[in-house]
Amino acid sequence: MEIDPFIFRLSIFILSIFIGYFVVWSVTPSLHTPLMSVTNAISSVIIVGAIIASFSFSGEGDISFSNILGFLAVVLAAINIFGGFFVTQRMLQMYKKKEKKKNK
Amino acid sequence: MSANLSSILFLITGVLFILALRGLSSPETSRMGNFFGIAGMVLAIVVSILSVDILFTNLLYFIIALSIGGTIGGIIAFKIPMTAMPQLVAGFHSLVGLAAVLVAVSAYYSPDSFGLGTFQNIKTASIIEMGLGVSIGAITFTGSIIAFMKLQGLMSGSPITFPGQHYLNAILGTLILGLIIYLIANQSSQIFWILIIASLLIGFLIIIPIGGADMPVVISMLNSYSGWAAAGIGFTLENTALIITGALVGSSGAILSYIMCKGMNRSFLNVILGGFGTDSHSNESNKKGEQKPVKSGNAEDASFLMKNASSVIIVPGYGMAVAQAQHALREMVDKLKKNDVKVSYAIHPVAGRMPGHMNVLLAEANVPYDEVFELDDINNDFANTDVAFVIGANDVTNPVAKTDPKSPIFGMPVLDVEKCKSVLFVKRGMSPGYAGVDNELFYRDNTLMLFADAKKMTEDIVKNLD
Numbered sequence: 001m002e003i004d005p006f007i008f009r010l011s012i013f014i015l016s017i018f019i020g021y022f023v024v025w026s027v028t029p030s031l032h033t034p035l036m037s038v039t040n041a042i043s044s045v046i047i048v049g050a051i052i053a054s055f056s057f058s059g060e061g062d063i064s065f066s067n068i069l070g071f072l073a074v075v076l077a078a079i080n081i082f083g084g085f086f087v088t089q090r091m092l093q094m095y096k097k098k099e100k101k102k103n104k
Numbered sequence: 105m106s107a108n109l110s111s112i113l114f115l116i117t118g119v120l121f122i123l124a125l126r127g128l129s130s131p132e133t134s135r136m137g138n139f140f141g142i143a144g145m146v147l148a149i150v151v152s153i154l155s156v157d158i159l160f161t162n163l164l165y166f167i168i169a170l171s172i173g174g175t176i177g178g179i180i181a182f183k184i185p186m187t188a189m190p191q192l193v194a195g196f197h198s199l200v201g202l203a204a205v206l207v208a209v210s211a212y213y214s215p216d217s218f219g220l221g222t223f224q225n226i227k228t229a230s231i232i233e234m235g236l237g238v239s240i241g242a243i244t245f246t247g248s249i250i251a252f253m254k255l256q257g258l259m260s261g262s263p264i265t266f267p268g269q270h271y272l273n274a275i276l277g278t279l280i281l282g283l284i285i286y287l288i289a290n291q292s293s294q295i296f297w298i299l300i301i302a303s304l305l306i307g308f309l310i311i312i313p314i315g316g317a318d319m320p321v322v323i324s325m326l327n328s329y330s331g332w333a334a335a336g337i338g339f340t341l342e343n344t345a346l347i348i349t350g351a352l353v354g355s356s357g358a359i360l361s362y363i364m365c366k367g368m369n370r371s372f373l374n375v376i377l378g379g380f381g382t383d384s385h386s387n388e389s390n391k392k393g394e395q396k397p398v399k400s401g402n403a404e405d406a407s408f409l410m411k412n413a414s415s416v417i418i419v420p421g422y423g424m425a426v427a428q429a430q431h432a433l434r435e436m437v438d439k440l441k442k443n444d445v446k447v448s449y450a451i452h453p454v455a456g457r458m459p460g461h462m463n464v465l466l467a468e469a470n471v472p473y474d475e476v477f478e479l480d481d482i483n484n485d486f487a488n489t490d491v492a493f494v495i496g497a498n499d500v501t502n503p504v505a506k507t508d509p510k511s512p513i514f515g516m517p518v519l520d521v522e523k524c525k526s527v528l529f530v531k532r533g534m535s536p537g538y539a540g541v542d543n544e545l546f547y548r549d550n551t552l553m554l555f556a557d558a559k560k561m562t563e564d565i566v567k568n569l570d
Contacts, residue, residue, distance in 0.1 A: 006229050009339060009347055016351030019122055024356040027128045029453070029478050030467075032360060032460025033189055034138075035128050036327055039353040040196045042121045042141055043334045046203050048114075049218075049341050051152040053210035054169070055162050056217025066214035067162065071169045073206040076199045078173025079180070084196060085142050086181035087189075092138055094467040095131040 041084025118348030120144030198248035204241030237336025246307030261316025328357025367453030403564030413490035423496020427558035
């Protein structure tokens with residue numbers, strides 16, 4: 001009997017929860033705020049769905065309802081991606097300055 | 105691009121995201137981690153574009169959409185003050201939630217573009233996942249908006265409760281499950297929209313009864329929800345990158361919620377049911393306390409005490425951040441260090457408005473991260489320390505959490521500042537903290553109250569240290 005591809009995806013999902021569990025416990029508490037902003041940024045990988053939606057064909061080549069929703073979703077995801085990674089970088093940069101000062 | 109190749113590349117995206125989180129295990133590797141995250145995201149976007157049939161006009165619109173979003177996001181990220189991080193993150197969560205809803209609606213109306221079947225004849229597995237994804241997305245959206253408004257002060261931070269609230273939520277929750285089942289059976293668009301509206305409503309209803317002090321838990325919880333929403337959409341679109349990311353973010357948010365709950369010694373359910381900080385018994389203890397004598401001092405006394413100490417532990421709280429006193433505080437610490445005073449910082453898990461918030465605020469003021477300690481690492485040191493300088497914190501130092509089983513904060517881990525030879529409290533007045541509990545430390549012989557704005561007091565102390 002053939003295995004439903006859904007089972008493979010479910011396996012990936014369950015194993016990823018465990019990876020997430022162990023990786024996140026090893027995050028130092030002082031970086032919990034950057035952790036939240038970076039997880040927020042990566043969850044915007046939902047943009048892949050938005051891309052499919054914004055490029056979907058309506059048949060006649062017109063912009064369809066799904067396309068419009070797709071474009072809106074791209075805007076929202078892009079705010080998150082740029083905002084999330086940028087603000088994380090800004091925070092992590094603050095943890096860097098002090099290292100330099102200490103070395104002097 | 106072949107489906108197999110794109111799947112492999114999406115898997116790589118997932119791996120890069122795992123490395124991004126892994127990097128955060130220490131400040132040294134964290135920037136590399138962020139770079140992995142960005143690389144993963146770029147890869148995911150490029151692969152998705154290459155795997156769809158490109159229509160030129162749509163590509164143009166896509167680039168415009170990406171630039172608009174990117175510009176807005178970039179400007180916000182550049183301008184946002186670090187004190188406002190909690191509301192920024194809450195706001196960002198709402199966007200992930202809304203994006204999940206939009207993608208799901210789009211997939212519902214054009215399932216053929218997503219390879220899920222035809223309109224109202226979507227594969228059963230996909231419609232289940234779509235129903236779950238859209239529902240969690242909608243809950244994340246409205247819930248995060250309420251959290252954002254509470255944190256931004258656009259809405260009162262006090263819990264909003266009404267009779268029958270829990271019953272209403274239970275009914276709505278059951279209704280949502282019923283709607284998903286019904287949606288699987290007939291795929292009607294009315295049911296789909298009712299499901300979205302019911303989910304939006306419950307997202308709003310579950311956050312309004314939660315008080316301002318519990319916001320760290322709420323943000324972490326919504327972080328987790330946004331992950332599960334992404335995973336739900338990932339299952340619908342059969343996309344590995346989304347499934348992995350959703351699982352990572354979902355478990356990350358769940359762990360942070362757990363850490364925050366533990367920091368307040370409260371069960372998750374207790375936080376969700378809400379209404380904290382309005383208990384009547386806490387008011388009684390206030391009235392009792394106000395007649396007791398309090399020793400209050402000025403900046404001169406404080407600087408004298410600290411200058412002559414051999415060790416000082418600073419206990420910052422959210423009040424310090426509100427007063428923007430962190431830079432003045434660091435100046436004070438620099439002066440003390442010149443006087444050969446050993447200074448360290450003690451951070452309670454729930455100091456600030458989100459996990460790790462206080463660490464970022466201190467980092468912004470150039471406080472070296474190796475001088476900043478978590479509760480478990482520093483709590484034994486208070487007994488050998490001369491002065492505890494508590495600035496803008498209150499409940500997290502209250503010994504009543506260890507002694508009085510009737511207190512609402514009983515059992516919460518607290519910083520043992522009372523074990524120091526003397527305790528300095530910088531506070532605006534005698535008002536109790538968020539939990540509404542009086543702090544008996546204020547009336548102790550070895551406590552000196554410094555009634556002033558945190559920033560002004562710290563600056564005055566700096567002047568006196570010269």
